Amino acid sequence: MRLSRYFLPVMKETPADAQIVSHQLMLRTGMIKQASAGIYSWLPLGYKVLRRVEQIVHEEQQRAGHIPMLMPTLQSADLWRESGRYDDYGQEMLRIKDRHDRDMLYGPTNEELITDVFRSYVGSYKDLPLTLYHIQWKFRDEIRPRFGVMRGREFLMKDGYNFDLTKEDALHAYNRHLVSYLRTYERMGLQAIPMRADGGPIGGDYTHEFLVLAETGESEVFYDSQITELKFGDRQIDYDSVEQCQGVLEEFTSRYARTDETHDGIIFNNQVPAERQRSARGIEVGQIFYFGTKYSEAMNAVVDDGKGGKVPVHMGSHGIGVSRLLGALIEANHDDKGIIWPEGVTPFHCGIVNLKQGDDEADGACEALYKSLTAMGLEPLYDDRSERAGAKFATMDLIGLPWRITVGPRGLKNGVVELTSRRTGESEELPPEQAVAKIAQIYGVAAA
Amino acid sequence: MRLSRYFLPVMKETPADAQIVSHQLMLRTGMIKQASAGIYSWLPLGYKVLRRVEQIVHEEQQRAGHIPMLMPTLQSADLWRESGRYDDYGQEMLRIKDRHDRDMLYGPTNEELITDVFRSYVGSYKDLPLTLYHIQWKFRDEIRPRFGVMRGREFLMKDGYNFDLTKEDALHAYNRHLVSYLRTYERMGLQAIPMRADGGPIGGDYTHEFLVLAETGESEVFYDSQITELKFGDRQIDYDSVEQCQGVLEEFTSRYARTDETHDGIIFNNQVPAERQRSARGIEVGQIFYFGTKYSEAMNAVVDDGKGGKVPVHMGSHGIGVSRLLGALIEANHDDKGIIWPEGVTPFHCGIVNLKQGDDEADGACEALYKSLTAMGLEPLYDDRSERAGAKFATMDLIGLPWRITVGPRGLKNGVVELTSRRTGESEELPPEQAVAKIAQIYGVAAA
Structure with a gap:
């Protein structure tokens, strides 16, 4: 691209309303422009980085055998009533009425819609395992959107959903996601540490959040310093191998690393020598969940088990904050002069x-x-x-x-x-x- | 892809509620699934074709020198009040209130938002010409959505906007778009004929619609049969050349070709020999507009003209119906057994x-x-x-x-x-x- 023919509206001054460095730099470099509160236009430079990040996510998901598709942004409220989450979700869900006065919503996540897709077509254990994912815009009506794309209202997320016959199979899918996420972040030049987290409104006993250490992170995190020395590197992995994926999970999650939601000071002190204890702030850039049959039971997503019975499928969901990653990348890669893009995502x-x-x-x-x-x-x-x-x-x-x-x-x-x-x-x-x-x-x- | 590991839920039966062949085949091949009225999930096969179509649109836009970016799906009503279109637009605009009771809407098009981007950064003729485009989901709250993705409510569109100092420059941008559209459709294996059309709610004296001839088209069209013999082919074009682009426009629009909105029986009979007169039905897959200073005057998008004055910029907007194209492609390429994908877009x-x-x-x-x-x-x-x-x-x-x-x-x-x-x-x-x-x-x- 010749700059004389490009649209790169850089600013000399740091915008007064931007509090953190990534927000400041995204505005100054002409990557984004606020369209309304917590909603951004991605100007050409920002859009290019967004696409590079998205492309890496696609490639790593498909390498893991996960299948891309695309669900719409607007959903009918009916499915959310089936799962019981329509009333549970608070004011962060943007509720809409169409011209026929039907209740709609702008999807904050897609467990209901994907479960409906699944139950409409799949009826046999023979069609499992199956993992579908998409990268689509979501909306969360934050009361105080801030920090630019880090806590915006309209945001781009990759969310993937696995469907498996048994808990063991679903945990393999969980591990596979963990491995693919490690690769994904490393390709972007980011170290994102899987930490034991809380299920929140998605639910689930098994869940890890991936956190990038940065002073401006919204979460306080506690970890064993050995964990920052781990690298996935260019090792080859067979995503079909239960053993290999389990091995990576164990390697990357056996040391203490928790967000403040699940932090336990006594375990921390017992398990980690004082000189390796660290507390810091972190930016969440992804989360994986196994939640079993929570949605499949509520929404009757069952399959023949091959033994004459019908069983609800075991599911998990797995998200990467695609637009938020641009903020995290800049928080982790900048100096006084501006941004320093890692080669993997440079515009x-x-x-x-x-x-x-x-x-x-x-x-x-x-x-x-x-x-x-x-x-x-x-x-x-x-x-x-x-x-x-x-x-x-x-x-x-x-x-x-x-x-x-x-x-x-x-x-x-x-x-x-x-x-x-x-x-x-x-x-x-x-x-x-x-x-x-x-x-x-x-x-x-x-x-x- | 190995089919045993893919998700391809084909159906044996033709769904009863689908009236036209593209809708039937997209459902039968497991390309799409209706999520709610006029809103579809793109299952893996459909998503793949959607991406191929999108990729061709991106490549041809960028070849023409147009710059990609991305505007959000939700917009504030304020900008639409500035242009005067907030009240003009009827019930097809999906109006939303957020948790702070602010008026928002799901963008059906983006003239206001892009004009706001432009006026925020550009103040001089030196930064012109400029054409920005994006491919983003839009919403139009059709009273009776039908024909699958051909007349859906949530749909994917490429919309581009040119900003020029003079009418002449803006008409060159118009011609450049016409040329790039001809290339775009041909690469997909489609013949789309530019026809003189009506400005509608976008406005503008200069506008052409691109129509694919098909029995199931929503528009009646009238044309000189010679027009179907024209091919853009693999000719080289310099998009900076006013003369070359104008030449292509003249070649492809000098013969009679109009939609029913602008059809004039007397001119048709005078201009076209009886044996070359054709009437048929067509599917609209794109439209280009030059509308001058309509939005730039209303929204104060002015630039220094280099002579000490400030002038409103001349603009046009240019759309390709990306998701709708999949329907048009199938209408034009199928037989009794199913779809016949052109090589350019095959999944x-x-x-x-x-x-x-x-x-x-x-x-x-x-x-x-x-x-x-x-x-x-x-x-x-x-x-x-x-x-x-x-x-x-x-x-x-x-x-x-x-x-x-x-x-x-x-x-x-x-x-x-x-x-x-x-x-x-x-x-x-x-x-x-x-x-x-x-x-x-x-x-x-x-x-x-």
Whole structure:
């Protein structure tokens, strides 16, 4: 993308009404604009990151064998009356009447709707196991929306639902989700720690929340410091293997890690040596639940068990806060100059800064870099505006592309451009082809 | 995808409440399930096609230089009061009150919201031209939703908005959209004819609707038969060229083609020789508008004109009915056995039917085909169920994958499999590697 043709309304001033750094930076970089309280328009830069995050979630869910679909945003109240949650849910549920005066609602979650899909088509244990998921906008009518997309009212969530014949099978689905979530967050450059949590309005005895440690987190968390040393890394996993998934669960959840909802000071002190005890704040970016037959019994989602009987299916639900993740990513990746995107989710793979726009040689070198990078399937952002160098650098630092190639007449005389890491600030001079090769290597793409 | 692990709830019977063939087939193939009146869940197969259609729309919009973003589904009523449309819009607008009793609505379109984005950031002619678009769910509270996704209440639409300094520039944006729409529909295998239409509630003197001819269309249309011979084809176009875009507009709109809203029998008879006069029914799949300063004046979206003055920007809006397109595609591509997907939008690139599941040789040959196709980036659907051949063929014909590879012990003895075109029904026997090579050629991918 050429910046002269893009829509990137960056702001110099920090907006006064934004209290936390991710909200401030998303506004300053022109990623989002508030449309009304707790509801945002995703401007082009923000939308690009949102799509990258969404794409990683899709890929990892499908790698785990989960099947994508899409449920609507508006639901009929009838299904929620069946499950008993229509009255339970408080004012956070946005209730709507249509022109025929029918009770509708903007879905805050989808257990009822997916259970209805399931019971409409599936009647036999032979069709199990089954896990369906979607990524769709939800609405939660927060009384005081704040912190930008971190606690918005209209938000994008991935929610997935497993249907299994037995509790054992459903717990394998639970473990499979845990593994896929670890991979998902790591690909985004985030460390999200699974912590024992509370079921809340979804219900369920088995539930873990995934928390990113950050000062601005809404939850207080308590954990064994050893847990932050765990990495999923690039290990291969067979998602069909009960043993392998169970092994990962045990590795990542056997040490003490709990949110304040489930924290127990006595267990904490008994189980964790004092020097490894940590308390911190965390941002919740996902949660997995096994809740058994809570919805299948209420809504009569039963299958033939192969022994002549009918049994309610065992279910769980599993969510990733897709739009909220952008806030968490920025909370965890920024400095005084702006955002520092991890390579996995960056809106553009690198920036190209032309120090002397209008200079034939500099323009030509920038165009050549742009073409080479684009031909490899990468997306550079080329600052081709007639601005002074300082302004161009400030914009690039603010929006936080992980790599920047700086092109100027002086370097070109020596046959070099400058490649700069946004994270370390380190620069090196090298010929343009080598800069391209290095970017290609970083992103794991083949030279064209 | 292996069918044994997929969720494809096909039905044998035609649902009684579905009146038109696309609605019937989308239900029978398990593409959609009604969630409530005029609101659908997109089951896995339907969701896949929806994504393919969406992807083509994205690619063609971006090729034309239009910038993607995303506006929310819910909007504040305040902006609609500014434009004067809050009261104008009738009961089709879904009006909502939030917990603080604020007036909200589920956006049926986004002129107000995008104009607010524009005026918040852009103040100079130097930032023009600018075209922003998004693909987002909309709601229109139809009194009698029907025909499945063709006239649903919650529907997915691409809507784009151009902002230009002058009428001439805005008309170039109009033409650019017309060209990009022609490419978009052709890539999907659809012929959509631009016809002179009526502005309706959006407003505007210049507007064309794109119609797909089909017996079940909601509009009566009148046209010169020469128009159906026009093809955009694979011609190269420079979207920055006023002349080229204008040329395409003239080529595709100079012949008589109007919907019943603007049809004029006298002009029709004078302009079109009797033997070329056609009347038919059409499905509207898109519409483009130039409406000048209607919204920018009402909402004070002005820019410096570079001559010391401030002028309201010239705007247009441009929509493609993404979810509705699936209905139109099926209306235009089906036979007695089911759907016949064009290659551009097919949910899976080809089917693999194993005639003797459990036979080592047949299973091995199917697995090898599956791997070869997947390695090239294609998505085959492998029917690995223990069903009889007839049931497998019926399912494949119903869901309409354009190509099917049939694998059985008898053919394998002679070293061949069977490759069948869904559209023509023609089959040929050839070695598995050649079947794969032919599929690769059809989809324009390189062998791995």
